[in-house]
Amino acid sequence: MSFHFVAPRLRCTNQTEQSSDADAQLVARCQAGERAAFEILLARYRNRVVNLAHGFLGSRDDAEDAAQDVFAAAFASIHTFRGDAQLWTWLYRITVNQCLHRKRRAKPCENRDDAGGDENPGTTRDESAVVVARLGVESALDELSPPLRAVLVLREMHDLTYEEIAAALQIPIGTVRSRLNQARREFKIAWTRSEES
């Protein structure tokens, strides 16, 4: 006897369906060459794409640069989008590919934000703790391979369902499940080690 998990669309509420409809209309307008429609899509998804890229790359500058490339690529190939998937799943897929490409090109430990990050020198103890926690997460994420990091970031940071992750990464749902389990195990080990040190 074997399990066959069917990922339920738990978060497929009316609101998201309406959003998808609105996206479909915007995509149609973009495909007709209307730039204003793309500006709306840009405003709608820019922060999600930037945060996704940040989760992958760890550097704000790199994340912004990658996100800009993602939208430029999306604009160039919007005519190929046929609505088989959700628009943001499609955008996530472009983002993941862009980030994986950048990770392959980047040298190890090159693409990390400074320890201070956005914080100024006068941070309080609480803020320092946040920074330390963030660095622990960053170093633990860095220890994961890009495929494992991808599923973990998409699931834990962006709340994607297994089905959505599978669509974004173009892998079977069973692979999502096994990679996610492995990613959690490895992240926990790495994170515990960084906490202890």
Added chain:
Amino acid sequence: MKCRQTERALPALIDNEIAAPWRRAIEVHLQNCASCRARCAEIRASHNVLRSAINAYPRIAASPDFDARVWQKIAAREAQTLPLWLRIDAIFARPLPKLAASATGGIVFGFLLVAPLLLANRGASSNDGAGVAALARGEISPEVFYTRHDAHLWLDFALSPGAPRPQTSNKENAWNAESRAGALPPSLLSGSLC
């Protein structure tokens, strides 16, 4: 349902990523199996710790000039799709035009090197009549004229039965020179050229 199957399904159960019939079966099993219940609690706690840790990761907002930079990149991409002949930089960025440009440069450079030599020998090899005119004006002697035009070889060949046939290609030169040289000395015109 067995413990091994339940344990495999626990992460998906905790993630709410399991179909309703399986969920019910697992929940029934968990009610009756203390070890699986403990394992489920352990995984759930681990997930919560992990999630709270990851949630410490900062959420960032796109910078104010984000959109402008996106449009710049779009414009750059569109410029890339212009016809090649409109983009000189792109032409020279390609390997084949680079090679062609290098070859052309080499040819021009070589010509500039060789051109003075060609010009210096022009009087000796051309058949434009300049040598003939110079001969007619008495600026060069018949010997010099025929030496330059290889005509003496053909004259020797024509006049002397034992002379070797010239290997040069200046027969036409000599012929043209002869035919246009009204002022040539009669002694040199007495023989016929082959």
